[in-house]
Amino acid sequence: MSAPPVIEVHDLVREFNGRRVLNGISFQVEQGDVMIIMGGSGCGKSTLLRHIIGSIQPTSGSVKLFGREITNMTPAERSDVRGRFGMLFQSGALLQSLTVGENVALPLIDRGIDPEIADIVLKMKLELVGLTGFEHLKPAQISGGMKKRVGLARALALDPELLFSDEPTAGLDPIMTAVVDKLTLDLTRKLGMTAVVVTHDMTSAFRIGTKMIMLGTGAHQGKIIARGTPDEIRQCGIPEVMQFINGEPDGPTPMKMSKEDYLQSLLEG
């Protein structure tokens, strides 16, 4: 019997004040996959991620992590599952009162790992993200891109089986983006880690992704409009997807009103 998928999302629905932000999302992520979640701003990517990590409860539907339903777990079960994944937040979400080093070592120290061992792990993780020597600085003293890399080091501190990244390369320079992408590739291809990456960065998405889903906006709000391997997505021919991956201003997903609508809205006041 093969291992169950690492993540199994089935018919996930979430409403905020009557508005359906997620509308029947279903997908699976197998071990070693790098799943890319993409879509325009406000399509519900980050909300979907928060459902998968169990921060938000869905209106209906199910989310299984490592074969176990996360939506109705006891605190002890949730604690066990949370020890197996790491999460990189969009802003880095570092604790401002702690230094870079204390932030990365926090998950280790809190689990009772010997401070000397934690110190060695901390140095290894900072080296992975190219920040050796920065452990004594406070988050307020480093740049946004560096904060994100510290957040990544912290997410990797406990050697998770599964890594969630919310916009891991936004705000990084092209070289650092390549470093972070290579790190994700090494961890997944060589060590069998699974990754779920929410991103707008198409270069990075096609470089690291093994599976992709795209969430729709407008009439398709909260639905998956395309899914497949990077090659399948490139050749899917769906106009919304092509507009998104090629970054074109005009297409089926209008960012601006048509001339007639604009005129009418001005006249109606």
Next chain:
Amino acid sequence: MGDYLRLNAEILYWTFIAPFKKRGFSGAAVFRQMIVIGVQAIPMAALTSLSIGLTLAMQGAHELARMGATAYVPDLISISLLRELGPLLVGIVVIGRSGSAVTAELGTMKVSEEIEALEVMDINPVRFLVVPRVIAMMIMLPVLTVFGDYIGMFGGWTFCVTALELDTGAYILRMVNAATGEDFVSGIGKSVVFAWLIVTIACHSGLGVEGGAEGVGRATTDSVVLSIAAMLVANAILTGVLFLTA
């Protein structure tokens, strides 16, 4: 209100039960908070208490002089400070200085996803952030109150020995004779209750912040106003209970 009571129950759980079962709170964090909440409030608490001790002496002397009873000024100072003004004034200083800071800090952490990051790392925010602040406040507010009582008495003394020409020995003797152990204990008892109210309201307001920097500002104001109101109401109730049972 339901949220507030749940937070209280969680604080009790993580303070008294969890340390014996699994991961407890960090002693170093408690110590750090004791410095932030207590030690750094000393100058402000001292200035306020000194002023009020001095004012009490002047007002008391003014009224009691008409009855030729200025010798009772030390009695007035010690009893009012120990029973009422010491705990209340130090409470107000700590609300303005430390309660608001706790709300603003936790609120900022909430809006910048730090609290969520802790939860995802399986670090309970109540254990990690709230409990050290609660314990620090429960220790430091009564300590600051005792300190404030002494400084207030010192303030009264400066006026009594200069303007009323009272002897230092007489001042101390009158104070010791006038105040009973119960006066002191009732004041400290009040400060313990105030400490719980101040820190739980501050933490609850901070963790409940929504809506960015504006939300943090609103929560901080709410926290200060609510803490002062809760403290004054609790003071009236406690004074009533002590009055009836005395």
